[in-house]
Amino acid sequence: MKKILVTGATGQIGTELVMKLRQIYGNDNVIASNIRDHLDSPIRNTGPFELLDVRDQVRFFEVATKYHVDTIIHLAAFLSATAEKKPLMAWDLNMGGLLNGLEVARELKCQFFTPSSIGAFGPSTIKDNTPQEVIQRPNTMYGINKVAGELLCDYYHEKYGVDTRGLRFPGLISYMAMPGGGTTDYAVHIFYEALKNKSFECYLEENTYMDMMYMPDAINSVIKLMEADPDKLVHRNAYNVSAMSFSPKEIEAEIQKYIPDFLMTYKVDPMRQKIADSWPNSIDSQAAIDEWQFRPVYDLEMMVKDMLNKVKV
Numbered sequence: 001m002k003k004i005l006v007t008g009a010t011g012q013i014g015t016e017l018v019m020k021l022r023q024i025y026g027n028d029n030v031i032a033s034n035i036r037d038h039l040d041s042p043i044r045n046t047g048p049f050e051l052l053d054v055r056d057q058v059r060f061f062e063v064a065t066k067y068h069v070d071t072i073i074h075l076a077a078f079l080s081a082t083a084e085k086k087p088l089m090a091w092d093l094n095m096g097g098l099l100n101g102l103e104v105a106r107e108l109k110c111q112f113f114t115p116s117s118i119g120a121f122g123p124s125t126i127k128d129n130t131p132q133e134v135i136q137r138p139n140t141m142y143g144i145n146k147v148a149g150e151l152l153c154d155y156y157h158e159k160y161g162v163d164t165r166g167l168r169f170p171g172l173i174s175y176m177a178m179p180g181g182g183t184t185d186y187a188v189h190i191f192y193e194a195l196k197n198k199s200f201e202c203y204l205e206e207n208t209y210m211d212m213m214y215m216p217d218a219i220n221s222v223i224k225l226m227e228a229d230p231d232k233l234v235h236r237n238a239y240n241v242s243a244m245s246f247s248p249k250e251i252e253a254e255i256q257k258y259i260p261d262f263l264m265t266y267k268v269d270p271m272r273q274k275i276a277d278s279w280p281n282s283i284d285s286q287a288a289i290d291e292w293q294f295r296p297v298y299d300l301e302m303m304v305k306d307m308l309n310k311v312k313v
Contacts, residue, residue: 006075007075010034011076033049060101174215184276214296
């Protein structure tokens with residue numbers, strides 16, 4: 001990677017990824033883009049920024065050629081809960097934007113990354129230690145988009161030789177930018193409410209297990225995968241990755257070690273609970289370990305301690 005275009009760059013992943021990439025590759029070599037300008041974003045004034053609606057293929061190509069990019073990291077998307085509320089808009093953005101990005105990568109011979117998700121799994125998927133290769137059959141628009149995206153990236157690699165790569169991300173926890181409509185968002189919001197109000201109303205049942213990862217591990221995983229030897233990548237567009245699996249009840253108990261009077265109550269959102277119930281309790285990351293030495297650092301205890309130290313309320 002020498003010249004990198006990041007779409008959806010002011011979102012939860014993009015904010016920290018752009019900052020890390022600029023540290024490694026230089027500010028001028030990482031072009032952040034988003035459909036709207038965010039003047040308060042920490043990435044806004046540290047390097048190039050372009051307004052880009054990824055559904056506009058002409059504009060997408062124009063930005064990529066302007067900066068002579070050799071790598072596209074495509075993050076622009078509607079997440080699970082938002083996609084379920086606006087399924088047609090989600091298909092338009094998630095699939096139309098992805099196809100445009102792949103076409104630009106094909107024409108300009110760019111390396112291409114886009115994240116998949118544990119949302120690509122469905123109710124009939126094995127719940128515990130979910131294998132790398134397993135029946136998926138998601139029942140949400142977001143999950144359908146992710147499965148289709150994995151296959152589309154496989155197609156562009158096999159048919160056109162595009163160097164496509166991707167990770168099935170679990171829920172991501174961070175303090176620099178808020179999440180944008182995912183089912184696992186509670187695991188971020190809980191810290192702000194714990195520090196500010198010492199209470200939090202959770203929209204999932206207390207024993208709902210889902211895979212999670214702290215953002216520093218997620219960012220390092222993207223970079224490590226993109227720098228990996230392409231000849232060793234077998235499952236290149238759909239690697240299972242995870243660092244921890246916990247329930248709302250367990251993260252509550254961990255936070256109470258630092259804030260003893262923190263109290264969590266529950267008001268279950270049927271839509272998000274249904275989505276969460278269709279996902280695995282835990283997934284097997286062995287393929288990522290074997291093929292490009294995936295190694296997360298943070299577990300639940302380390303993540304909670306770091307978040308409580310760094311969240312600003």
